Amino acid sequence: MKRWIAFFACLIFLFTMCACSSNEEETRRKDHASASLSAVGDIFLTQQQMDDAKQPDGSYQFFRQLEDVIVPLSQADVTIGNFEGNFSDFDFDATRGSYPAELARDLHKVGFDVLQTANSYSIFNGVSSLEMTKRTIQDNGMKAIGTYVSTKDRDHNQVVIRDANGVRFAFVAFTKGVGNLSIPEESGCSVDLLYKDYSTDYTEINEGYILNVLKKAKNLAPDVIVAAVHWGSEGQDQISETQQQIADLLVNNGVDVVLGSHSHVVMPIERRTVKFEDGTKKDCIIAYGLGDFSAAGEGECNSSIILNLNFSRHGNQTKISEYSYIPISAVDRGVEYADRYSVMMTQEEISLYEGNYFDRVNEDVYEQMVNDLESVRKKLDAPYPPEEPTETKE
Numbered sequence: 001m002k003r004w005i006a007f008f009a010c011l012i013f014l015f016t017m018c019a020c021s022s023n024e025e026e027t028r029r030k031d032h033a034s035a036s037l038s039a040v041g042d043i044f045l046t047q048q049q050m051d052d053a054k055q056p057d058g059s060y061q062f063f064r065q066l067e068d069v070i071v072p073l074s075q076a077d078v079t080i081g082n083f084e085g086n087f088s089d090f091d092f093d094a095t096r097g098s099y100p101a102e103l104a105r106d107l108h109k110v111g112f113d114v115l116q117t118a119n120s121y122s123i124f125n126g127v128s129s130l131e132m133t134k135r136t137i138q139d140n141g142m143k144a145i146g147t148y149v150s151t152k153d154r155d156h157n158q159v160v161i162r163d164a165n166g167v168r169f170a171f172v173a174f175t176k177g178v179g180n181l182s183i184p185e186e187s188g189c190s191v192d193l194l195y196k197d198y199s200t201d202y203t204e205i206n207e208g209y210i211l212n213v214l215k216k217a218k219n220l221a222p223d224v225i226v227a228a229v230h231w232g233s234e235g236q237d238q239i240s241e242t243q244q245q246i247a248d249l250l251v252n253n254g255v256d257v258v259l260g261s262h263s264h265v266v267m268p269i270e271r272r273t274v275k276f277e278d279g280t281k282k283d284c285i286i287a288y289g290l291g292d293f294s295a296a297g298e299g300e301c302n303s304s305i306i307l308n309l310n311f312s313r314h315g316n317q318t319k320i321s322e323y324s325y326i327p328i329s330a331v332d333r334g335v336e337y338a339d340r341y342s343v344m345m346t347q348e349e350i351s352l353y354e355g356n357y358f359d360r361v362n363e364d365v366y367e368q369m370v371n372d373l374e375s376v377r378k379k380l381d382a383p384y385p386p387e388e389p390t391e392t393k394e
Contacts, residue, residue: 034313038072038076040073042293046297049297060102060103065339078169081293088100108141108142117130122191123183130147130190158216159171168220173228177198192213194210214253227250229258231262232288239267247288272284285323303375306325306326310322326347350370
């Protein structure tokens with residue numbers, strides 16, 4: 001009997017020690033932590049890229065088109081992008097945003113953790129495709145944000161939590177609309193929307209709904225709230241009045257980072273200090289548009305960026321400790337290259353070409369990269385909103 005008592009006593013002792021160790025580790029975690037977040041814009045492909053990725057056996061291999069940017073994407077603690085498309089079992093067609101599951105596999109392989117699915121393509125191929133898209137993303141080790149297969153799914157997964165190095169991220173996502181379609185009444189819970197008039201004029205902001213989502217996020221006690229928003233107009237780098245209003249609504253109600261998509265072009269990034277009624281302040285980042293991450297048709301070179309943010313937490317205070325961006329280009333390198341389509345690091349490819357490494361890109365792509373890099377830097381290196389000129393007295 002005494003041996004059993006001693007045995008159980010040992011078990012209790014070990015359990016107590018483990019619990020104390022866990023509590024001590026949790027206490028140390030709360031003192032200080034740091035983590036990084038990387039973000040890209042619209043993830044989609046052209047039909048030319050799809051054809052290039054198709055293998056002789058009918059399968060698809062997208063990794064080679066993406067591997068040049070694997071280092072900056074995979075080295076971040078959390079990497080997020082806006083996936084404009086659906087996953088399906090058959091009838092793959094890039095013009096309809098219908099992709100094979102191999103794309104999800106390869107997006108995860110190059111470093112993606114979270115994919116926004118609230119966008120123009122959410123129900124483009126039907127509500128059933130929305131469900132398969134979310135399932136395929138999850139089956140490949142990532143999280144989908146902004147779309148739901150049921151009311152229960154929305155209630156439990158409207159806010160996606162990722163813990164990284166002791167920093168707790170909360171992700172939410174909204175879209176301006178669903179490709180000019182109307183969500184079926186029986187599937188009304190399937191997509192988080194920025195506007196009440198999402199299928200017509202995009203003027204009536206869905207304020208109460210947005211605030212409820214943010215309240216749910218704050219109730220989970222995150223260190224950082226990230227809102228991925230599909231908004232604005234395609235091909236336009238001007239920020240609309242309702243975009244400004246939505247940005248204000250988000251950062252004034254707890255959001256630390258706003259990640260914009262849908263414009264397909266790089267837009268300004270605003271670094272804003274928000275002041276609250278209790279006198280506290282915090283710095284926020286509003287990236288109005290990150291451009292196209294991956295799409296390039298025949299003869300095209302499309303520029304975008306990888307946004308990199310570092311966060312540091314001391315006690316209960318978390319701040320953005322570092323902000324930077326990496327220019328990238330989705331390019332058609334030409335028929336003379338075995339791996340014709342590729343997402344490439346713009347500055348590195350320019351430097352290699354100027355160092356006589358002509359086997360990477362041809363002269364036309366090089367010149368386009370130089371022009372695009374200058375354009376991106378003009379947009380992002382200048383303060384936004386533009387600083388008012390200082391008056392001088394003569």
